[in-house]
Amino acid sequence: MAIELNVNGRNYTIDTDPDTSLLTVLRYHLGLTGSKYGCGEGECGACTVIINGYSRRSCITPVSYAHKKQVTTIEGLERDGKLHPVQQAFLDVEAFQCAYCTSGMIMTTVALLRSNPHPTDAQIAEFLQGNICRCGTYPRILDAVRRAERMMAEGGSR
Amino acid sequence: MSGTKNNEIRTPETIEAERYEIFDSPSYHFNIERRDFLKAVGGGVGVFLLVNAPAALAQRGRESGGSRRFHMPPLPKNVGAWLHIAPGGAVTVYTGKVEIGQNIRTSLAQQVAQELHVKLDTITMVMGDTTLVPWDIGTFGSLTTPTMGPQLRRVGAVARDTMIELAAERWRANKSQLVAENGTIRDPSTGRSIGYGALAEGQTLAKTILFDDPLMSPTKWTIAGEPIPKVGAINFVTGRHLYxxxxxxxxxxxxxxxxxxxxxxxxxxxxxxxxxxxxxxxxxxxxxxxxxxxxxxxxxxxxxxxxxxxxxTTPQISDKELFSYLKENALPENEQQEQRFLHSVGSVESGMAAAHQRFSQTYTIAYIAHAPLEPxxxxxxxxxxxxxxxxxxxxxxxxxxxxxxxxxxxxxxxxxxxxxxxxxxxxxxxxxxxxxxxxxxxxxxxxxxxxWTREEEFTWAYFRPAGVIEVRAGLDAAGKIIAWEMINYNSGPSAVMTPYVIPNQTVGFRPTKYPLRQGSYRALAATANFFARESAMGELAHMAGTDQLEFRLKHLSDERLKTVFRAAAEKFGWPRKKTAPGQGFGMGGGIEKGGRVATCAEVFLDPKDGEVHIRHVVVAWECGAIVNPDGLNNQVTGAQVMGIGGALFEHIQFADGKILNPLFSSYRVPRFSDLPKIDVVLIDRKDRPPAGAGETPMTGLAPAVGNAIFDATGVRLRSMPLAPHGVKKS
Structure with a gap:
């Protein structure tokens, strides 16, 4: 079946089984390997992408669900060679060690700050509860979310 | 094939207790030859051979335990390139150590840049490419910082001296009057200067490193010792890095x-x-x-x-029978000569006989999974x-x-x-x-x-060894420990030695048969041995009616360990008064792999369901001279978070050769909701060589939490994980 996807502003037509996961299509059909496989059951958040404005676990999202929808991955956050404020904040704080979780953490944070520009600590923790950082950099990730919140409040959100 | 034939119950004759020290250097190497190397990289200046390892490093394994066979893994003795300066001035450093999040791509480059006197961004690290880098035993055991660090510093120093020699020849100047700075050699008497790249032009030169070459004192560091950002970090926030x-x-x-x-x-x-x-x-x-x-x-x-x-398939044991299985299957003494470890001072029996109060307990530690996020x-x-x-x-x-x-x-x-x-x-x-x-x-x-899928990673890799640890101790009338015995079954010998001064003691490790494939783990045996020893110390302090900190300090002679205990206690505000029901405080610490750690924890037990919440952790850590304080802070903090899993809830369930919880939905790892406030106190000892910091900072957490749970409830938990389903007051 031909699936029409818009990923990071580009249109693609994908010929595959409609039940194939969006993550498999992103990584192995489109070569967008910034979205990571961590568990295959939507439990770790490493594969998080944004579909029509909402964060989704691409590993448990059939590609057919994204048919004719707007998909944003980590590769689509930069604008004119400039990092998204959430990317910049994670970089500034160095909110990672092995950084395998980082794409998913950033995408989840982008979705959080889009829906809730000034979350409480408890709201941040709750929103990111589904994202695992096995290296244990959670304190720095919280700092990065706070920094991104400030940067977006000052510089205008996207 | 290790993925398919490793499943029978094996005696560990093929796998050493601490699991990584058995891998000796192979008897021959196929590294690239000097001439071929310089041809391949187009000339320039290469730094090659490293002669014998320093005696001081070979001693290290004895400090906190370890089998008699424990020794520093050999450094490569073959001819291999360590560093190359290209005619354009680009510096490439070659090492078999690999970057897996511990930040050595940055910290090693800092150390080379320091000795070589170049800007950090002129250095490219080539890591873990078996055709390009000198043979290496592997990246584990907190060994990179104490072994590869000084090695690459020496390499950098030789390369810098080579640059000075080349400039002296070119200018017919005296070497001693030339200065290396920022990738150039300068002659202060004439004001002339020349870049490393120009000096390397037209050269095909190989230099040999000697271990006697002096290194710059950490007190003079300006690049090493600084909180330099992770090299290439931008590739991680853009998704460009290819794992x-x-x-x-x-x-x-x-x-x-x-x-x-x-x-x-x-x-x-x-x-x-x-x-x-x-x-x-x-x-x-x-x-x-x-x-x-x-x-x-x-x-x-x-x-x-x-x-x-x-x-x-064949019937196999389950996790329910694990600890009795380990205890019953300790290898007979004649079969474990290579691996068992026994250290005795005085007589435990006479100490116990003379004791005013006696103590005997068993601690256990479950199988857990590494679960790296990338399978x-x-x-x-x-x-x-x-x-x-x-x-x-x-x-x-x-x-x-x-x-x-x-x-x-x-x-x-x-x-x-x-x-x-x-x-x-x-x-x-x-x-x-x-x-x-x-x-x-x-x-x-x-x-x-x-x-591999997540389920494959959980099932077909290997686990941190489970263990049973038996402790006996005796206190004299003054509340001092006069007898101490601690025997670990299966976890391993690291950190089985007590840092406390006790006149009569026996500590040891006994290998056993084991039911699951097991191997190395971040601080594997040290976590088990710290848990048993520091829990027992908590129990003994309680028995003696002495404050936890005071009890430890009065048994310690190691000033560095005393310093971290005092530093953690001060930051934590020890002794603290309880301000709410369900609150409790505890501590744990010790010596391992050249570092000193002390951890204080505050827990809160939810009166409704008995769930344990770790509210505050203070960890004080000293590993000699700090190479990168920001990277170190990140490592030490992360170690606390990862440690929470093994301390409170992580455990592998198994039966009949199947892993019953091989997914993140069934195997709980620490998440945001488990995060306590974490304070890290780093003690920078510029007078001491740097020690590794990837592992030991996590070892104090579990006993600190266990001791805090006892303080909160009066319930003593002696199995890790301590409270996968909360704590029920008895």
Missing amino acids: PYDIKRPGMMYGKVLRPTAFGATLVSLDASAAKAIPGVVVVHDGNFVGVVAPTMEGAEKALGLLKATWR RATVAEWHGDKLTVWTGTQRPFAVRDECAEAFHLPKDHVHLMMPDMGSGYGGKHTGGHTVEAARLAKAAGKPVKLN
């Missing part, structure tokens, strides 16, 4: 391996006709190994699902009888050798590359997945990608 899972090759196909239904299962029959009927699918059946290759990832998954296999992954590619692999491993050369052995190849026919990977925590020492990928690629005649 082993992400590697792609032209014409690449996708592989899957059929897993047995249980450990030790034998393949009885296989019907692969449906899978073979799919165009482009290759089925590989070689003994117990069955795999498929397909042109797409989803095609490989589909083909795997079409295989019909029957397996013969094992390989791309394998054959060219004739030469194999190239891109694979995730902490031991590039050992995995290269594993491939060579599996396919009966000379070692130099295997080229392994290790892209910076999604961590390991001691869990990626083996190369089963690499060999599997190579086997599939050989059958397919194309490059093959084999990415």
